[in-house]
Amino acid sequence: MALPLVLGIETSCDETGVALVRGDELLVDSVASSMDEHARYGGIIPEVASRAHLEAMVPTLQRALDTAEVELADVDAIAVTAGPGLVGPLTVGAAAAKALALGLDVPLYGVNHVIGHAAVDELVHGPFPERVMALVVSGGHSSLLLVDDIATAVTELGSTLDDAAGEAFDKVGRLLGLPYPGGPHIDRLAREGDPTAIRFPRGLTAAKDQERHADDFSFSGLKTAVARWVEARQDAGQDIPLADVAASFADAVADVLTAKTIAACRRHDVGTLVVGGGFSANSQLRDLMATRCEQAGIELRIPPIRYCTDNGAMIAALGAAAVRRGLAPSDLDLPVDSSMPLTRVTV
Ligand code: KG4
Numbered sequence: 391m392a393l394p395l396v397l398g399i400e401t402s403c404d405e406t407g408v409a410l411v412r413g414d415e416l417l418v419d420s421v422a423s424s425m426d427e428h429a430r431y432g433g434i435i436p437e438v439a440s441r442a443h444l445e446a447m448v449p450t451l452q453r454a455l456d457t458a459e460v461e462l463a464d465v466d467a468i469a470v471t472a473g474p475g476l477v478g479p480l481t482v483g484a485a486a487a488k489a490l491a492l493g494l495d496v497p498l499y500g501v502n503h504v505i506g507h508a509a510v511d512e513l514v515h516g517p518f519p520e521r522v523m524a525l526v527v528s529g530g531h532s533s534l535l536l537v538d539d540i541a542t543a544v545t546e547l548g549s550t551l552d553d554a555a556g557e558a559f560d561k562v563g564r565l566l567g568l569p570y571p572g573g574p575h576i577d578r579l580a581r582e583g584d585p586t587a588i589r590f591p592r593g594l595t596a597a598k599d600q601e602r603h604a605d606d607f608s609f610s611g612l613k614t615a616v617a618r619w620v621e622a623r624q625d626a627g628q629d630i631p632l633a634d635v636a637a638s639f640a641d642a643v644a645d646v647l648t649a650k651t652i653a654a655c656r657r658h659d660v661g662t663l664v665v666g667g668g669f670s671a672n673s674q675l676r677d678l679m680a681t682r683c684e685q686a687g688i689e690l691r692i693p694p695i696r697y698c699t700d701n702g703a704m705i706a707a708l709g710a711a712a713v714r715r716g717l718a719p720s721d722l723d724l725p726v727d728s729s730m731p732l733t734r735v736t737v
């Protein structure tokens with residue numbers, strides 16, 4: 391018998407993602423983005439994103455089926471993002487998934503978006519060893535997860551107390567006058583600057599933070615420090631050395647993310663680290679993490695960038711893992727949950 395064919399649907403933010411996984415093999419991953427429609431507002435407008443999902447859903451699904459050369463009737467199970475994310479966009483994806491599950495009479499699995507960001511790496515680099523650490527960093531989340539089983543046993547060790555890493559980049563981008571989203575622009579500028587030019591604060595790394603917040607992050611103090619530094623220069627009528635500010639800021643974020651993640655790997659005796667989420671495109675984070683993992687003897691797994699940003703493959707991957715383990719499917723009236731906790735992998 392052929393391995394089960396799982397269709398994954400992702401609509402939690404501005405990307406409409408549809409993917410097909412057979413067994414543990416990714417057949418196709420098709421994505422439509424509405425980012426261009428949001429750029430001029432300087433942030434994602436949920437209503438605009440919802441409408442774009444509605445318009446993109448059927449064409450994106452059709453493109454996936456055509457590329458994989460399969461029929462809708464071949465699909466054995468459907469996985470959809472149940473949360474966390476924007477409630478309007480999530481609802482569009484869930485409605486599409488429910489209609490398909492009902493029409494095809496196949497099981498439906500509502501899955502956790504953040505955990506999907508880690509799960510997708512199994513499609514790229516193969517099954518996870520017994521225990522892995524996962525760092526999921528994007529515009530919406532910065533979470534450290536201890537993964538004993540990707541479909542059933544994920545523990546959130548810590549997360550950001552305020553801004554996500556990508557969000558901090560976008561906010562600093564705005565104050566430096568860069569286009570939205572600022573993250574990739576800061577990354578590019580930072581490569582031309584001196585990361586030691588300005589010593590910005592490293593949030594939650596003081597000895598007193600080790601007790602309660604060893605695995606948590608905080609980037610809002612850093613963002614404020616950058617704003618103050620820039621204002622002081624402007625008030626003094628001096629030029630802003632953009633590349634040095636970007637490099638020093640990016641270094642502070644990468645330093646904290648890598649140091650805390652590697653300390654957590656050591657504390658939990660984990661030899662494999664998975665990094666996912668849109669912010670894992672950041673070259674300062676990638677470079678420093680690679681260096682420090684090598685020094686620490688930790689195997690580093692980062693999927694290619696297209697699987698780090700929001701996509702359907704991550705949802706199909708987690709759905710396929712649930713199917714493989716024989717988990718009970720979700721009810722057809724499954725609710726979407728904009729703040730779905732990381733204690734729930736599937737609904
Ligand atoms: O995962 P993603 O596509 O969407 C969310 O779920 O948030 O992540 C997008 C975030 C944005 O904040 C964007 O500025 C940031 O990731 N980002 C970057 C880079 N590429 C994307 N930040 C810094 N450096 C990059 N190269």
Ligand code: ZN
Pocket residue numbers: 503507528530667668699700
């Ligand atoms: Zn995401």
